[in-house]
Amino acid sequence: MSDEQALRAALLDVSRRMVELGLNRGTAGNASVRCREGVLLTPSAVPVAEMSPASMVRMTLDGTVQQGGRPSSEWRFHCDIFKARPEIGAVLHMHSPFATTLACLRREVPAVHYMIALAGGDSIRCAPYSVFGEQQLSDDALEALQGRKACLLGNHGMIALGSDLDEALAVAQEVEFLCELYWRTLQAGVPQLLTTQQMHAVKQKFVDYKKRD
Numbered sequence: 001m002s003d004e005q006a007l008r009a010a011l012l013d014v015s016r017r018m019v020e021l022g023l024n025r026g027t028a029g030n031a032s033v034r035c036r037e038g039v040l041l042t043p044s045a046v047p048v049a050e051m052s053p054a055s056m057v058r059m060t061l062d063g064t065v066q067q068g069g070r071p072s073s074e075w076r077f078h079c080d081i082f083k084a085r086p087e088i089g090a091v092l093h094m095h096s097p098f099a100t101t102l103a104c105l106r107r108e109v110p111a112v113h114y115m116i117a118l119a120g121g122d123s124i125r126c127a128p129y130s131v132f133g134e135q136q137l138s139d140d141a142l143e144a145l146q147g148r149k150a151c152l153l154g155n156h157g158m159i160a161l162g163s164d165l166d167e168a169l170a171v172a173q174e175v176e177f178l179c180e181l182y183w184r185t186l187q188a189g190v191p192q193l194l195t196t197q198q199m200h201a202v203k204q205k206f207v208d209y210k211k212r213d
């Protein structure tokens, strides 16, 4: 199997996982991975159950389709993220229940639990609302993602990033958990937030935690 074929299969696999995990349904959401000098992206308006590795669309980072049909309507933010963030190898977009609930409240997630460090900082920002697929949405998402591996999109959903598809999916699952947790704590009382110093200590600790022998 060529590298590109393996990436096409992996993109299909992560799209299926997002549905299985309840993070997406129907034609909601999309996924991309770096491939050659450009990107492989899920097709637009195709339910995951009808996708195959051959459905994935190969594009240049400036948005020219090289192989395949109509790319996800969100190709702008996928390509813009890869252009702006050389360390990022995979981008996932979801309409997951709890992240989208907070996105509809236009509420950023504060340091309610130390695992928020996994998303790259002390908060998960929420970008303003824009129509899906528009350049404004991409510009706002990029700003909300500064120094982060995830953000919410106002009245829309969530974006999660990783160096590869596995990491992006792990970030997405954790962010969905954090959104659920924040939402639940808000129902029960006033969440006690971690301080900047406490979060700094967590980030230091994570450096060793992630080291593998």
Ligand code: 13P
Pocket (backbone or CB within 6 Å): 027, 028, 029, 030, 042, 043, 044, 045, 046, 071, 072, 073, 074, 093, 132, 133
């Ligand atoms: P696509 O089917 O074009 O990827 O759009 C789905 C979506 O979630 C738009 O934000």
